[in-house]
Amino acid sequence: MLNRSFLQLILVQIRDFYREPAVLFWAFLFPILMAWGLGIAFNKKPEVTKTIALVINEKESTLDFEKLFKNTQYDKKLDSLNDTYYYNITYGNENLGLTHFRLKPVSWQQAELLVKRGSASLILATNEGKLEYHFDKFSAEAQLAYLQLTSLFNGENLYEQQAVIKPMTEKGTRYIDFLIPGLIAMNVMMSTMWGISYTLIEARSKKLLRRMVATPMPRWEYILSHIVTRIVLCFAEASIIFAFAYYYFDIKIEGSIFAFIILFISGIIGFSGLAVLIASRTAKTQIGNGLINLIIMPMMLLSGIYFSYHNFPDTVIPFIQALPLTMLADGIKAIFNESAGFAEVWKYIVILNAFGLITFVIGLKYYKWY
Amino acid sequence: MSTPILEVIEVYKYFKNVKAVDGISFSVNPGEFIALLGPNGAGKTTTVEMIEGIQKQNKGTINISGLNWAANESKLHQIISLSLQETRFIDKLTVNETVQLFASFYKLPRTRVDEVIEIVALQEKKKSYVENLSGGQRQKLALAIALLNKAPLLLLDEPTTGLDPTARREIWNILMSLKKSLNTSIILTTHYMEEAEYLCDRIIIMDKGKILAQGTLEELLSANNSKEIIEFATIDNISEQFFCGDGIYKLIWDENAFTGKLIVKSIIEQLPIFLQKIKENGIKLTKLECRKLTLDDLFISMTGKHLGD
Numbered sequence: 176m177l178n179r180s181f182l183q184l185i186l187v188q189i190r191d192f193y194r195e196p197a198v199l200f201w202a203f204l205f206p207i208l209m210a211w212g213l214g215i216a217f218n219k220k221p222e223v224t225k226t227i228a229l230v231i232n233e234k235e236s237t238l239d240f241e242k243l244f245k246n247t248q249y250d251k252k253l254d255s256l257n258d259t260y261y262y263n264i265t266y267g268n269e270n271l272g273l274t275h276f277r278l279k280p281v282s283w284q285q286a287e288l289l290v291k292r293g294s295a296s297l298i299l300a301t302n303e304g305k306l307e308y309h310f311d312k313f314s315a316e317a318q319l320a321y322l323q324l325t326s327l328f329n330g331e332n333l334y335e336q337q338a339v340i341k342p343m344t345e346k347g348t349r350y351i352d353f354l355i356p357g358l359i360a361m362n363v364m365m366s367t368m369w370g371i372s373y374t375l376i377e378a379r380s381k382k383l384l385r386r387m388v389a390t391p392m393p394r395w396e397y398i399l400s401h402i403v404t405r406i407v408l409c410f411a412e413a414s415i416i417f418a419f420a421y422y423y424f425d426i427k428i429e430g431s432i433f434a435f436i437i438l439f440i441s442g443i444i445g446f447s448g449l450a451v452l453i454a455s456r457t458a459k460t461q462i463g464n465g466l467i468n469l470i471i472m473p474m475m476l477l478s479g480i481y482f483s484y485h486n487f488p489d490t491v492i493p494f495i496q497a498l499p500l501t502m503l504a505d506g507i508k509a510i511f512n513e514s515a516g517f518a519e520v521w522k523y524i525v526i527l528n529a530f531g532l533i534t535f536v537i538g539l540k541y542y543k544w545y
Numbered sequence: 546m547s548t549p550i551l552e553v554i555e556v557y558k559y560f561k562n563v564k565a566v567d568g569i570s571f572s573v574n575p576g577e578f579i580a581l582l583g584p585n586g587a588g589k590t591t592t593v594e595m596i597e598g599i600q601k602q603n604k605g606t607i608n609i610s611g612l613n614w615a616a617n618e619s620k621l622h623q624i625i626s627l628s629l630q631e632t633r634f635i636d637k638l639t640v641n642e643t644v645q646l647f648a649s650f651y652k653l654p655r656t657r658v659d660e661v662i663e664i665v666a667l668q669e670k671k672k673s674y675v676e677n678l679s680g681g682q683r684q685k686l687a688l689a690i691a692l693l694n695k696a697p698l699l700l701l702d703e704p705t706t707g708l709d710p711t712a713r714r715e716i717w718n719i720l721m722s723l724k725k726s727l728n729t730s731i732i733l734t735t736h737y738m739e740e741a742e743y744l745c746d747r748i749i750i751m752d753k754g755k756i757l758a759q760g761t762l763e764e765l766l767s768a769n770n771s772k773e774i775i776e777f778a779t780i781d782n783i784s785e786q787f788f789c790g791d792g793i794y795k796l797i798w799d800e801n802a803f804t805g806k807l808i809v810k811s812i813i814e815q816l817p818i819f820l821q822k823i824k825e826n827g828i829k830l831t832k833l834e835c836r837k838l839t840l841d842d843l844f845i846s847m848t849g850k851h852l853g854d
Contacts, residue, residue: 180649187638187646194637194674381633386690389597390650391622545599 180392184400185407188374192408202412206362207419210355213481214424217350222273225320228286229262229278230300237280240301246330266323270340274323296320346427347512355420356511357480359413360442360504364474366409367446368453368467371401375454376463385545395539402447402535409443431516435507438520438527442503445527448534449499455538474500499530548611550575550698550730551596556605558591558754565591566602567754573730575697580741581734582840583751584850589734590630592751593702596732597627609698623651626696628687630703636676640667643675644689651694661689665719681712688719701733705740713740720744738840748840752848766838774842775807775819778832790818797845808838808846 192198231240250263262278278299281289289295296317298309306328310317346352375398378384388394420426428435453470457463477484478500487495495501506523509515517524549572558566566588573579581589594600596607598614598621607613610624634643644658662668665685670678678686684704691699704720705713721744723729735741741748742762749759758765772794782803788796792815794808809815812835823830845851 179652180646183646183649187635187642190642191635191637382629382631383633383635385599386629386632386634386687387647387650389599389622389625389627390647391619392650 181396181400184397185404188401188404189407192404202366202408203415206358206412206416210358210416210420211423213354213358214351214420217354222275224275224277226289226295227276227278227320227324228289228295228298229280230283230286230298231280232301232303235301235304239304243301243304243306244328247327264324264327266327270342276320276324276327297324299324346425347429351420351424352426352512353483353508354481355416355424355426356507357478357504359416359439360478360500360507361475361480362412362416363409363439363442363503364446364471364500366412367405367443368450368471370405370408371447371450372454372457372467373460373463374401375451376457377460379454379543379545380458380460382545388544394542394544398451398535398539398542402444402451405447406440406443409439413439426511428511429514430510430519434515434517434520435510437517438503438506438510438524441524441527441531442499444531445499445503446531448531448536448538451538451542452534453538455542458543474498477501478504480504499527502527547575549573550610551732552606552608553592553596554606554608556592556595556602556607558588558595558600558602564754566595568605569751569754569756571749571756571759573698573732575730576728578724578731578744578746579733580745580748581732581751582736582738582741582748582844583734584736584848586753587736587751588754589751590702591754593627593700593732593734597625597700623694624696625698625700626691626694627700628684628691628702628704630706632683632687632690634675634683634686636674638675639672640675640678640686641671643686644693647690648693653693657693661692664692664723665689666715679712681708681715684708684712684716685719688716692723695727695729697729699729699731701731703734703736705735705737713737717743738844742840750844750847752844757847758843762840765840765843772808772810772838773812774836774838775809775812775816776805776832776834776836777807777830778802778804780829780831783826783828788819788822795846797849804832806842806845808842 192202229240231237244264247264251260252263253260259279261280262276264276264278266274266276279289279295283300286295286298286300290298296310296314297320300307300309308321308324310321312318343349384397387397417426449470453466454463457466477487477495478498479485479495480500484492484495484501496505502523506515506520509519513519551573553572554570555568556566556570557564557568569588569592571579581592583589591600595602596609598618601614609621612621612624614621638646640662641658644662645655648655648658662671665688667682667685667689670682675683675686688701688704691701701720705716708716717740720731720733724731724744733740733745747759747761748765750757750765758768760768780803782800783798783805788807792810794810797806797808799805807815807819816835841851
């Protein structure tokens, strides 16, 4: 049976949470804004516009340039904003997606500036009747622009191609299907690490703990109350993100909802243990800040939240897969998009719980109460 | 005499090279109100924290109702209650919720929450957030929590430091009424002389980790009760030889401020001689004051510095 002091400790944290309007924003509104922003940015892009810096050789005129792509359809358009003109060439079709190239005649210095500022990825120059492409060979975007432009200048017409392009719009294959489960997993990490670690360190540095440990309060009860509170809050946060994604992006849980709930709680337990361990001896919030960032930043980048970790070298992938956030995110993605159930995610559940339990016990053993 | 509730026997505490507490012994009887008086850094808080069990002494014994911290932690948490030098609570909790939380640790009924809030006169602030309380109100809240479990031994670490005179007086009144109504032993640390004089049955004067003197105010002063003070200021430096002679114990001369304290056996006998000497040597006085010895004078004569320093 829950005793009164444990219930009081949980109540204290929930009150502390909802009485701080800024916390409400970061916990609930911010993840939604992020899901919305990223979902929009990567999802609804059937048409893109790319600027290309066009540098015409001093000895040549625009007419010489226009001759170079006589095979290509183009419009010469006036930019009413600054009274300059640009060439508009379009690549692609409905199925492939449309890319509008804006070729802007500029000086070499201006062209370099456009690249440095990221508004153009490629410089096109004319040199004695030939076209020169200047771009960073490591930039995928520039490579793609190069291929698309050469194809256009060679007069290739996509409509005449033999290949058939069929856009994938099924659920589970869109970027947003990849993103939302990852965001839910990441939210568990962020909410737990900041919500538990930071709160515990702050309580110690403000000497809130010192007065409490001078009472008969069982010490484990204090820490456990933080974890239980976090489970409640994480559920509230995840429900809001999910509800938004469900209505706005039509995201669904294809697999076992029960397995998802158990995996979700396991994730909270896993990160809670880690949070307690980090907080166990850290005296100052500034140090805690650094420590928490040190742990969450690599996972945010590596665990396949915003982009797949399969782009990393094969040798590091097993290490990435061993990170708690990767396990949680992969598990949730499998349940959401691949109709997975306990059979597929039990391994993650066991490891996350074991990880949480071990770190919790070590943290509690070395915990500095004042 | 009844068995003491607290015995501190030959206790030492070192921090690196600093002897924070350097072999102190004292005891507290049930119902006694004791002041640990001393300047900052005297070792008062370290002493209190060792009694609270937050710090462990390097040497010596601390018995609380015959128990020590090593084996009786949960029992001692019931016997001792305390307010820290600066107790912080959760900002976004109300006074009522904060006391409620602590009451739940002691498994006390809600009626007790109302009782202690009433004792410290915070009824009107019951629903205010802790962050909106003044310094004095916070100390009252800390006091309310310290009173919750009716512990037989109450440790109050500088409960009025940093408070304005009105707030200090309010805390004093609460403590005075507690003293009358409860059979609780209280140890209060302070560097305010008046506080020790006003509230406490017995005063323990500490400096640099040692106990300089202890006893009731009367005892402390009566050891020196044949002493009186002539306090004066001049515009010139003077030679200490002027003030030797029968009936003069000591001259404490501040050569920077040109102020002096002459500790004498009797003002009536010594003042005419003093004035005569001043006149003979053509010294100009800017201030002259005659009075009985106070605790502050006693402290200065023992340590050479003021309590507040």
